[in-house]
Amino acid sequence: MTQTASQPSFPNGALSRIRAQGAQLSPGLRRVADHVLTSADTVLHQTITELASSAGVSEATITRLCRRLNFAGFHAFKLALAADVMTRDPAPPTGEGFQAQAARLIHFTSQTLENTVQLLDPEVVNRVATQMARAPRVDLTGQGNSGLLAQYFANRLMRLGITAIVSTDPHVASVSISTVPRGGVVIGLSSSGSTIDTVQHLQLAQKHGHYTVAITHQARSPITRHASDVLFTAAQENPLSDSVLDTLISQALALELLYAALLPKRPEAHAMLRVTAESVVEKKY
Structure with missing residues (x-):
């Protein structure tokens, strides 16, 4: 029985997609991927030009990696990366009552402000x-x-x-x-x-x-x-x-x-x- 080729399944996160496809990336794309995996927090603050300089590649290579990971472009990639970084942060406060609810809102809104910047x-x-x-x-x-x-x-x-x-x-x-x-x-x-x-x-x-x-x-x-x-x-x-x-x-x-x-x-x-x-x-x- 012949199996039909299926479309690749992409995880939701930027880091997960990099890890899933890491072995299949070309040396240039792999250089960028490794840099992102080890310096995700820094990459969030970088423009595409700065990331290209840090990884020692061209801006076109950054764009190719984003497309290879099924992102529309660099900004879409950074949005997903921001969500990944947020989930690595300490867990939000738990509990019931006014103070606990206020603490949770402060936690998430602070992350939103930082990620927007x-x-x-x-x-x-x-x-x-x-x-x-x-x-x-x-x-x-x-x-x-x-x-x-x-x-x-x-x-x-x-x-x-x-x-x-x-x-x-x-x-x-x-x-x-x-x-x-x-x-x-x-x-x-x-x-x-x-x-x-x-x-x-x-x-x-x-x-x-x-x-x-x-x-x-x-x-x-x-x-x-x-x-x-x-x-x-x-x-x-x-x-x-x-x-x-x-x-x-x-x-x-x-x-x-x-x-x-x-x-x-x-x-x-x-x-x-x-x-x-x-x-x-x-x-x-």
């Missing part, structure tokens, strides 16, 4: 900030919890004197995006990267020739196909953690780091912050 590429953050600093308008789009973060960031941008528009109504958002002036920026927030309305909004903005930004924790997702640049977050879908909180804090951190990169690119920022702060002084007792 590791996944964000400083060069991409700076590039997005540069585009935003000179944009005549910034539109933000997101649904559900991502919509809340979009509204939050729009308020932050307005305090800097940046015209920022956000609508959680998908129809209104589409109309707004179709009127973005030349040189505008459209930012889409979707943790899954598969929210239909948000993906369509970035697609529409891309069709009009605008600079588009996706903020997501899924490297292989529809939204990334319509983004000029992508900011990756590290929200973990862990049954012991509050995934909603993970999503919110990871997106909020990415936005705050983007805001910090934007400030020095807007010379009038501090003056505008003072003016906008004074505008609401009489609203407080």
Whole structure:
């Protein structure tokens, strides 16, 4: 009886995939794999250029290894590696009651924040900030919890004197995006990267020739196909953690780091912050 060849089965983790295929890798790929196995924590902080230098290979070799391990690219590989590193950390606090629940949330959210910093590429953050600093308008789009973060960031941008528009109504958002002036920026927030309305909004903005930004924790997702640049977050879908909180804090951190990169690119920022702060002084007792 003839057996048909089956597709290879890939474990979930980056480290597991490396170990499973280690003996079948070419010398160049093996050099990178060995470096990742022995220095996973360091690799999380590295760009593809830095990893290539550390392993003594080309960037193309890094990309080939990621594809060989069935990852869409380097960012997808790092997302899986971040999850591996997280599971190696000390187990979360156990127990019942308020204090135990609070300790568990602190444990998981701290890991999410650290992993998000590791996944964000400083060069991409700076590039997005540069585009935003000179944009005549910034539109933000997101649904559900991502919509809340979009509204939050729009308020932050307005305090800097940046015209920022956000609508959680998908129809209104589409109309707004179709009127973005030349040189505008459209930012889409979707943790899954598969929210239909948000993906369509970035697609529409891309069709009009605008600079588009996706903020997501899924490297292989529809939204990334319509983004000029992508900011990756590290929200973990862990049954012991509050995934909603993970999503919110990871997106909020990415936005705050983007805001910090934007400030020095807007010379009038501090003056505008003072003016906008004074505008609401009489609203407080």
